[in-house]
Amino acid sequence: DIVMTQTPLSSPVTLGQPASISCRSSESLVHSNGKTYLNWLQQRPGQPPRLLIYKISNRFSGVPDRFSGSGAGTDFTLKISRVEAEDVGVYYCTQGKQFPYTFGQGTKLEI
Amino acid sequence: EVQLVESGGGLVQPGGSLRLSCSASGFTFSPLWMHWVRQAPGEGLVWMSRITGDGTVTTYADSVRGRFTISRDNAKSTLYLQMNSLRVEDTAVYYCVRGGIDTELDYWGRGTLVTVSS
Numbered sequence: 001d002i003v004m005t006q007t008p009l010s011s012p013v014t015l016g017q018p019a020s021i022s023c024r025s026s027e028s029l030v031h032s033n034g035k036t037y038l039n040w041l042q043q044r045p046g047q048p049p050r051l052l053i054y055k056i057s058n059r060f061s062g063v064p065d066r067f068s069g070s071g072a073g074t075d076f077t078l079k080i081s082r083v084e085a086e087d088v089g090v091y092y093c094t095q096g097k098q099f100p101y102t103f104g105q106g107t108k109l110e111i
Numbered sequence: 112e113v114q115l116v117e118s119g120g121g122l123v124q125p126g127g128s129l130r131l132s133c134s135a136s137g138f139t140f141s142p143l144w145m146h147w148v149r150q151a152p153g154e155g156l157v158w159m160s161r162i163t164g165d166g167t168v169t170t171y172a173d174s175v176r177g178r179f180t181i182s183r184d185n186a187k188s189t190l191y192l193q194m195n196s197l198r199v200e201d202t203a204v205y206y207c208v209r210g211g212i213d214t215e216l217d218y219w220g221r222g223t224l225v226t227v228s229s
Contacts, residue, residue: 035213037215039214039215039216041156041216048206048219048220048221048222049156049206049216049219050219051214051215051216051217051218051219054211054213054214054215054217055213055214060214060217092155092156094156094215094216096215096216099158099161099170100158100170100172100173101146101158101161101215101216102158103155103156103157103158104155105155106155106156
């Protein structure tokens with residue numbers, strides 16, 4: 001199975017300041033079709049997860065442009081340019097390259 | 112608007128069975144893969160199972176293979192998860208998740224809680 005490792009596991013942030021979360025996979029997430037299936041999810045307290053970013057850097061429908069994703073191969077980053085109060089929650093990276101799909105441990109973003 | 116609504120969760124004794132359902136609306140159900148993902152209380156996300164759009168191919172996590180069965184009824188836009196031989200460690204919120212093309216796990220239901228306890 002592909003292991004997804006996130007750092008940090010907890011991130012105290014200040015409103016209006018940037019935040020960054022890293023995700024490393026145990027093997028390359030480049031599929032044989034050339035695409036890289038690395039997604040980022042946000043789970044607000046008491047809510048189901050919500051897709052933020054797909055295929056490394058594509059913002060999903062309705063996601064604010066303060067969220068951005070980058071990376072390649074095995075190393076990926078989610079950045080929030082200016083944290084807002086509604087961004088509090090747990091963020092997960094996930095790979096869809098092969099089964100079983102796997103998730104990072106989650107990074108708790110707290111003000 | 113894409114909606115996924117799970118039902119069928121509840122309290123069951125170890126060794127018991129439960130069938131979860133997920134009613135989908137707001138999109139064309141039949142071509143898309145569907146998944147089940149679970150989350151134990153206070154824990155992270157764990158992928159459980161996938162089914163292709165036509166229902167012919169299914170995939171499972173090792174922890175549930177042979178005990179859980181995923182299926183779908185495209186005429187009813189409904190996804191199912193038959194869970195047998197339930198264990199205490201199967202206690203979790205079970206999410207129905209759409210597998211969008213390229214977007215993968217793109218829409219999530221609100222989940223249904225399964226509690227396995229004597």
